[in-house]
Every structure is written in structure tokens, then in C-alpha cells.
Amino acid sequence: xxxxxxxxxxxxxxxxxxxxxxxxxxxxxxxxxxxxxxxxxxxxxxxxxxxxxxxxxxxxxxxxxxxxxxxxxxxxxxxxxxxxxxxxxxxxxxxxxxxxxxxxxxxxxxxxxxxxxxxxxxxxxxxxxxxxxxxxxxxxxxxxxxxxxxxxxxxxxxxxxxxxxxxxxxxxxxxxxxxxxxxxxxxxxxxxxxxxxxxxxxxxxxxxxxxxxxxxxxxxxxxxxxxxxxxxxxxxxxxxxxxxxxxxxxxxxxxxxxxxxxxxxxxxxxxxxxxxxxxxxxxxxxxxxxxxxxxxxxxxxxxxxxxxxxxxx
Amino acid sequence: xxxxxxxxxxxxxxxxxxxxxxxxxxxxxxxxxxxxxxxxxxxxxxxxxxxxxxxxxxxxxxxxxxxxxxxxxxxxxxxxxxxxxxxxxxxxxxxxxxxxxxxxxxxxxxxxxxxxxxxxxxxxxxxxxxxxxxx
Numbered sequence: 226x227x228x229x230x231x232x233x234x235x236x237x238x239x240x241x242x243x244x245x246x247x248x249x250x251x252x253x254x255x256x257x258x259x260x261x262x263x264x265x266x267x268x269x270x271x272x273x274x275x276x277x278x279x280x281x282x283x284x285x286x287x288x289x290x291x292x293x294x295x296x297x298x299x300x301x302x303x304x305x306x307x308x309x310x311x312x313x314x315x316x317x318x319x320x321x322x323x324x325x326x327x328x329x330x331x332x333x334x335x336x337x338x339x340x341x342x343x344x345x346x347x348x349x350x351x352x353x354x355x356x357x358x359x360x361x362x363x364x365x366x367x368x369x370x371x372x373x374x375x376x377x378x379x380x381x382x383x384x385x386x387x388x389x390x391x392x393x394x395x396x397x398x399x400x401x402x403x404x405x406x407x408x409x410x411x412x413x414x415x416x417x418x419x420x421x422x423x424x425x426x427x428x429x430x431x432x433x434x435x436x437x438x439x440x441x442x443x444x445x446x447x448x449x450x451x452x453x454x455x456x457x458x459x460x461x462x463x464x465x466x467x468x469x470x471x472x473x474x475x476x477x478x479x480x481x482x483x484x485x486x487x488x489x490x491x492x493x494x495x496x497x498x499x500x501x502x503x504x505x506x507x508x509x510x511x512x513x514x515x516x517x518x519x520x521x522x523x524x525x526x527x528x529x530x531x532x533x534x535x536x537x538x
Numbered sequence: 539x540x541x542x543x544x545x546x547x548x549x550x551x552x553x554x555x556x557x558x559x560x561x562x563x564x565x566x567x568x569x570x571x572x573x574x575x576x577x578x579x580x581x582x583x584x585x586x587x588x589x590x591x592x593x594x595x596x597x598x599x600x601x602x603x604x605x606x607x608x609x610x611x612x613x614x615x616x617x618x619x620x621x622x623x624x625x626x627x628x629x630x631x632x633x634x635x636x637x638x639x640x641x642x643x644x645x646x647x648x649x650x651x652x653x654x655x656x657x658x659x660x661x662x663x664x665x666x667x668x669x670x671x672x673x
Contacts (some may be wrong), residue, residue, distance in 0.1 A: 238625065241596040249544050312545075313570035319591070320580040326587065333594055337545070337575045 226253075229260045232358050237332060240359045244334055247351040258351055261358040266479075268300070268357045269466045270364045272378045274344060274407065275388030277370030280414040282321035283449040284388060284458075285365045291455050297363040300356035301333040303326065304345055306369050314338075332356060343377020343489060344368035350381050350486060377489055379407050380482040383475065384465045386410045386458065389428065391420040396427055405530035408432075409440060410461050416446035416454070422429055438469055499534050509533060546670050548599040551579040551588045553612050556634075561655060562603035565633060568659040569591060569666070586666070592628055599666060608639040611656050617648045629669055 229503045231239035246254030271288075282303065289299050298394030303318035314337035325331050334356075338346045345368055356364055368378035379385050411432060413424050425444050432442040443461045447454030469475040503509040509530060516526045530537070550566045552559055559581055566576045577595050579588060592600050604612055613632055620626045631651040632644055641652045651665045 238593050238596075239625075241594050245547075245596045307575075308570065311571050312573045314575045315566060315570045316575060316577045316595075319579060319595075323580065326591075335577050339545075459665055 226257055226260060229257050232257075232261065232355065233264060235360055235477040237359070240332070240355050241334065243355050244336075244348060244352050246316070247355075248336070248339070248346070248348040250347075257378075258354055261354055263402075264358040265354040266357060268353075268362050268364045269384065269462075270366065270382040271462055272368060272382030272385040273368045273388060274378045274385065275370065275412075276390070276393075276396075279370070279388040279390050280447075280449045281370070281388050282318040284386075284412065284414060284447065284455075285324040286325045287452050288462075289322070289331055289365055289450050289457045290328065291452075291459055292363050293325075293328050295459075298361045299325070299328075299331045299363050299365065300348060300361035301331065301365045301367070302336060302352050302356070302358070303333065303367045304336045304338050304349065304369050307339045309340070311409060325349075332359065332361065338369050341493065343380075345377045345381060347490065347493075350483075353381060368392050376407065377486060380486040380489070383469060384409050384462050386412055386462065388412045388414050389424065390415045391418040391424045393424065396431070407440065407464050409442060410458065411442060411444045412447045412454070412458060414445055414447045414449055415446065416448050418530060421446055439472065440465060482534040503534060540547070546574040546666060547577070547595065547597045548573075548574055548601060548666070549577045549579060549592050549595060550601045550603065551586070551591070552581050552603050553583055553588060553616070554604070554606060554608060555582065555587060556604060556606045557581060558605045560605070561605070561634060562601075564665040565601065565603070565659065565662065568663065572667075574666070585612070585615045585619055588616065589619050589623055589625075593623065593625060597628060598670060599629045599631065602630065602632045602634075604632065604636070607635065609634065609636055610640060613644055613647050613649060620630055631662070631665070634660070 228239050228243055232243065240291055243254060243257055247258065267337035273285055275281050285301060289301060293299055305314055305316045305318060307314045309409060316337060319326065319333055319335050322333060326333060334352060336346045336348060341347045353364060366382055385408050389411060411428055413421055425446055429444045434442065445454050445457050445461065447458060469478065512526050512530050515521045516523055540574065548569055552562055552563050561563065562578065564580045570576045577597065579591055593672055609632060620628060629650040631653060632649050633653040634655060636654040644652050650669055653662050
């Protein structure tokens with residue numbers, strides 16, 4: 226395929242076009258991806274996640290700039306939410322990547338998550354493949370600003386940086402399950418805010434009691450706007466990647482994560498099929514009616530609806 | 539879950555030394571609310587930066603917001619670069635402070651639509667939806 230050839234020759238416009246085809250779910254796009262597969266896997270995939278407004282995009286801007294000085298060929302995927310009301314999206318991450326944007330050879334792609342769960346889009350994993358085939362050896366993937374349960378971002382990256390700010394809350398927030406369980410590296414950004422070193426101590430104590438791997442999770446103070454802590458972050462990201470490779474964990478974790486991601490996508494597919502078939506059928510809609518009239522209870526209703534869709538289970 | 543489908547993707551760009559972006563942001567927000575995916579470039583972009591963003595993001599439309607009076611030379615340069623890069627399939631529209639008398643000139647340069655300040659947002663949205671259909 227011509228588009229495949231062009232991407233392998235480093236043509237950015239073709240890569241951008243293929244990403245669109247994947248976003249649109251086009252068969253020719255998937256065909257091209259399958260041809261690119263032998264050329265994928267070569268990049269260090271770094272995910273960046275954290276609450277909205279914690280400084281993820283600015284951090285990526287600085288990381289990309291510094292990584293590029295070290296000779297890395299960089300691709301950035303910045304995912305923003307799609308409005309559940311209008312289906313539209315304002316993709317504004319790129320706006321905060323002004324330095325990286327001006328460096329020749331850094332490819333930035335914004336992406337609306339289009340309703341997919343887990344802080345990434347359906348097209349994200351495909352885009353990772355495309356950028357690797359394009360020759361990028363370092364990928365920075367910014368998730369949608371997350372809450373407490375989104376995990377898919379961790380399934381598409383090797384190293385996950387979770388960004389907190391000093392005002393994240395208190396120890397109880399950390400004791401709850403959530404974001405803190407995800408990161409391989411924790412960055413406490415906006416560390417000029419009061420309480421930064423306390424936050425660092427609290428988080429440090431917490432991640433290490435919870436950590437049953439051989440990797441010690443570093444907790445780093447950063448101030449992305451000024452570039453403080455970025456070198457340290459890069460050093461830790463690189464040593465994490467080295468740790469994965471030296472312990473033969475890289476491929477093992479990648480395949481485990483791919484399986485997780487596949488199951489999550491499968492769930493979406495099954496749901497879409499089920500709704501296609503059932504959303505307007507009267508026996509399905511009747512169940513909602515019966516709940517509204519208090520003829521059956523909520524739990525019974527869910528179980529009946531499920532039996533309707535999957536009578537064999 | 540929204541299904542896979544063609545979404546209209548738009549770059550709203552502020553070229554040159556123009557620091558007024560209220561209008562660009564209002565348009566960006568309105569297009570987003572009309573169900574499109576909108577990338578806002580931020581201020582002070584060069585033509586080459588705008589072209590670069592349009593390529594990487596594979597947008598369908600480039601909307602230029604220009605308040606400086608330099609809309610003719612800026613647009614001319616952008617249209618020329620689009621051709622050089624082989625991406626003249628991307629539709630261009632222009633908004634901002636645009637005198638009526640300049641609209642035919644902009645159209646001659648290949649601009650698909652011109653929306654001077656004060657144009658109802660509905661009009662811009664309709665134009666984009668209709669143009670996307672025929673593309």
C-alpha cells in the first residue's frame with residue numbers, strides 16, 4: 226500500500242492521514258496498520274496522566290524539548306475529552322506545547338477520546354503503532370484529565386508518569402484506591418505552591434507501602450512552567466525503561482497490557498452491538514417501564530435485561 | 539459511546555502579530571458545540587506553523603482569524619503554501635476585521651468562506667457543514 230510505504234519513508238502527512246482513517250474506523254486504515262506491525266514496538270512509550278489542570282501538557286512540552294536535545298525522535302499524542310452533550314471537542318493541549326511545536330521533527334497529534342473509557346481514544350494504540358513506524362523512538366501520550374478509576378492509559382505505555390499538585394487533598398485521598406496506584410513515577414507539579422514538600426513526603430510514604438514490584442516509585446517535585454525537575458523526571462523515566470528491559474519485563478508487560486486493552490475494547494464492541502439490536506425493542510424497553518412503576522426492583526431489572534441480551538448465560 | 543464516523547476537524551488559527559483572540563475562541567467554542575473537533579492554535583503563529591499543525595492534525599478546515607488588516611497578504615501566503623505542500627484539499631475560511639470590499643479578493647485567492655466580525659455563528663456553522671458534505 227502506498228500509504229504504508231510513505232509512512233515507512235518518514236512522510237508525516239501520510240501518518241496523519243492514516244491516524245484519521247483509524248479514528249474513522251475505516252477498513253483500509255486497519256489494513257495499513259497490519260502491514261506496519263513489523264515496524265512497531267521500537268519506542269519508549271511514556272504516558273502522562275493526572276487531574277485536569279495539573280499541568281500535564283506543559284510538562285510534556287518541557288519533556289519533549291529536553292528529550293529532543295538528547296537526540297530523541299519524538300511523537301506526542303494528546304487526548305482530550307469529547308463532549309457527551311454535543312459530541313464535539315475542543316482540543317487545547319497543543320496550545321501549551323509551544324516550544325515542542327517549534328522543534329523540527331516533533332510530531333504532535335491531538336485526539337478527542339470520542340466516548341471511549343479509560344482516558345484514551347480507540348485510535349490511540351493505532352496511533353502509537355503509526356508513529357513508531359514513522360520512526361519515532363520516544364512517545365509521550367497525554368491522557369484525558371482523569372478521575373479515580375480510569376486505567377486504559379496505563380495499558381498503552383511502558384512508563385506512566387502520574388501528575389499531582391500540592392493541593393491534591395490529604396492522606397485519605399491517597400488511601401483510597403485510584404490514581405496513586407497507577408504511576409511508575411509520580412510528579413508533584415506546581416511545586417512552588419505551599420505544601421509541596423509535605424505532599425512529597427506523604428505520597429512517597431504511601432506509594433512505597435503499596436508497591437509490590439521491584440521498581441521503587443520515585444516522587445519528584447516539578448515546576449513545569451520554569452522547567453524545574455524536568456531533567457530528574459527524564460532520568461527516572463529512562464531508568465524505569467532500562468529496569469523493564471534488564472529484567473525482561475518490557476515485552477511481558479506489553480502483552481499483558483495489550484490483553485487488558487483488548488478486553489476493554491471488546492466490552493465496548495459488545496455493548497455497541499447489543500444496543501444496536503436492543504435499544505428500541507419493546508421487551509427491552511418494558512423492563513425500564515417496570516422499574517419506573519416499581520413493579521420490579523432495579524437489580525432484578527438489570528439481571529432480566531442481561532438475560533434478554535445473552536439468553537445462554 | 540460515539541461510533542466511528544467521519545468527524546469534521548477544524549483548526550482555528552491566529553496568524554501573525556495579532557493579539558486579539560476573543561473572537562477566535564468564541565468561534566472555536568461554537569464549532570465544538572456544533573459537534574465538531576476543534577484545535578485552537580494559540581496566538582502569533584507563522585504561516586509555516588499553521589501549515590504544520592494542519593498537516594499533523596489532518597484537519598478538514600483551516601479558519602484564520604485576522605484583525606490586523608493584513609488579511610490579504612496572509613491569506614495569499616497561506617494558500618500558496620497549501621499548494622506547495624499538496625494539501626490544497628483543506629478548505630480555508632477567514633474571519634475577523636474584514637472589509638466588505640476585500641471579500642471578492644479573498645474568494646479569488648481560493649478561500650471558501652469569509653465571515654467578518656458580527657456574522658451570526660449559525661451562518662459559519664452551516665457553511666462548514668454544507669462544505670464538508672460536498673467535499
